[in-house]
Each structure stands twice: as C-alpha cells, then as structure tokens.
Amino acid sequence: AQSVTQLDSQVPVFEEAPVELRCNYSSSVSVYLFWYVQYPNQGLQLLLKYLSGSTLVKGINGFEAEFNKSQTSFHLRKPSVHISDTAEYFCAVSDRSDSGYSTLTFGKGTMLLVSP
Amino acid sequence: KAGVTQTPRYLIKTRGQQVTLSCSPISGHRSVSWYQQTPGQGLQFLFEYFSETQRNKGNFPGRFSGRQFSNSRSEMNVSTLELGDSALYLCASSLATTRDTQYFGPGTRLTVL
Numbered sequence: 001a002q003s004v005t006q007l008d009s010q011v012p013v014f015e016e017a018p019v020e021l022r023c024n025y026s027s028s029v030s031v032y033l034f035w036y037v038q039y040p041n042q043g044l045q046l047l048l049k050y051l052s053g054s055t056l057v058k059g060i061n062g063f064e065a066e067f068n069k070s071q072t073s074f075h076l077r078k079p080s081v082h083i084s085d086t087a088e089y090f091c092a093v094s095d096r097s098d099s100g101y102s103t104l105t106f107g108k109g110t111m112l113l114v115s116p
Numbered sequence: 117k118a119g120v121t122q123t124p125r126y127l128i129k130t131r132g133q134q135v136t137l138s139c140s141p142i143s144g145h146r147s148v149s150w151y152q153q154t155p156g157q158g159l160q161f162l163f164e165y166f167s168e169t170q171r172n173k174g175n176f177p178g179r180f181s182g183r184q185f186s187n188s189r190s191e192m193n194v195s196t197l198e199l200g201d202s203a204l205y206l207c208a209s210s211l212a213t214t215r216d217t218q219y220f221g222p223g224t225r226l227t228v229l
Contacts, residue, residue: 032214043120043206043220051215090159094214103172104149104218106159 002027002093006107013114015083021076021110023065023091033074034092034104035065044090050074061085086114118142120209120221128227134195137224141188141209147171148190149218150182153204162205165190166212194226202228 003026013019025031032051036044048059055067065076074091091107121140129135141148150162161174165184182192188209194201204225208218 036220041222043222044208045220046217049217103161103164103174104214105161106151108158 002031002095002105004091004093004105004107006089006091006110008110009108010111010113013081013112015114015116016080018079019077019081019085019112021089021091021112023074023076023107025072025074025091025093027072027093027095029095031093031095033065033067034094035059035063035074035076036090036092036106038088038090038109040087047076047089081112081114083114083116085112087112120207120219122205122207122221122224124224125222126225126227128229129197130229131197131199133197134193135197135226136191136193137205137207137226139190139192139207139209139221141190141207142219145209145211145219146188147210147212147216148184148188149208149210150190150192151206151208152176153206153223154202159206162192197228199228202226 005024007022034049035047038044047063048057050057050067058064063078088109088111090109092104094104123138147166149164151159153159164172168184179195184190204223206223208220210216210218
C-alpha cells in the first residue's frame with residue numbers, strides 16, 4: 001500500500017517570490033512520482049514526473065522537483081511564481097508494477113495562492 | 117490531437133436514481149481511468165480499463181461500475197445514488213502503462229439532491 005502526504009493545505013506567496021510545495025510518500029516498493037496541477041473548473045494537468053535517472057526533474061511552466069529516496073520526498077519548486085500559478089497542486093505516486101500498470105495514489109493537494 | 121472529453125459536464129440527480137457518465141479518450145490511448153474528487157476525501161481511484169477489460173479497481177461499493185468499448189470510449193455508472201456520491205468525476209486516458217502520462221478530462225460535476 002502507498003500513501004502520499006502533502007503537509008501544507010494552503011501556501012500563500014507573493015508574486016515573483018520562490019515557492020516550495022512539499023510532498024512525502026510511503027511505499028514498500030519502488031515508485032514513480034508525479035506532480036499535477038488543477039486550475040478552477042478544470043481537470044488535472046501533468047507538471048512533471050520522475051521515472052528513473054536524474055533525481056532533479058524539470059517540468060512545464062518553470063517548475064522542478066527533486067526526488068530524495070532516503071527522505072521519501074518529492075518536493076516541487078519554482079524560483080519565481082506568477083499570479084497565473086494560483087491553482088491546486090497534487091503529488092501522486094504509483095508503484096512499479098510488473099504488469100506495467102498500477103493505480104495513482106494522490107495526496108490531498110496544496111492550494112497555491114499567489115498575490116500581487 | 118483532441119483532448120479527453122467528458123459528458124455531461126454537469127448533472128443533477130436525486131437520491132435513488134442512477135447515472136451514466138461518458139469519457140472519450142485521446143485517440144490512440146487504450147487505458148482509461150476514473151477518479152472521484154471530493155473536498156473531504158480528495159482524489160480517489162475508482163477503476164481502470166484497458167482494451168475493454170477492467171484491469172484495476174479501487175475501494176468503492178458495487179453501485180459503481182464501468183465499461184469500455186472497442187473504440188476505447190468508457191462509461192461509468194452509479195446506481196441507487198446517495199448524497200455522498202456528489203463529486204467531480206474525472207476520467208484520464210493514457211497509452212497503456214503507469215509510466216505513460218495520464219491525461220485528464222475536465223470532469224463531470226455530479227450533484228445528488
């Protein structure tokens with residue numbers, strides 16, 4: 001069984017400031033890791049994913065995340081946020097199944113609120 | 117390529133009724149997953165279909181069912197609706213495996229009165 005913890009339900013930040021959204025996971029097996037963003041009244045959009053290789057993953061819209069296996073974390077960062085980054089962000093994990101597929105388990109989400 | 121489409125976008129039903137939601141995946145995608153999103157429980161996995169077969173199922177009662185057609189379009193059905201079924205139902209499609217990106221539709225907002 002897997003679980004994902006997003007410690008912050010809301011993160012307020014001023015425009016052009018840096019931001020970090022935290023994500024910790026629990027799993028007994030190796031995992032794939034994902035960050036999705038959801039804008040109001042829309043579905044989820046993939047920001048980035050970690051499958052293997054370099055632990056620093058770059059995604060869309062200037063976001064990046066670092067996989068830390070020892071701390072079981074996958075924190076999302078952006079050096080300078082824009083008003084348009086206001087949205088809810090979800091961290092998700094799936095195990096590396098031999099069948100090629102397993103379900104995505106999501107965290108509860110972090111609402112990023114960017115103000116001028 | 118057209119994205120994932122879901123119909124209808126909004127639905128209002130009363131307790132005890134049943135409802136069918138539809139999802140059309142991105143062309144070429146054979147996997148379709150369904151999720152329920154509520155403020156209290158967050159995003160929860162319902163089931164996943166691949167080539168017309170249910171490959172995985174979440175922890176939901178048997179009132180929730182689904183199917184996939186030969187063209188990969190999928191439907192989910194909820195029978196005997198309860199107030200707690202009010203939620204945003206999201207459909208996601210991908211090529212085949214978990215390594216492949218899941219692309220989400222805009223969702224169907226179901227309200228049960």
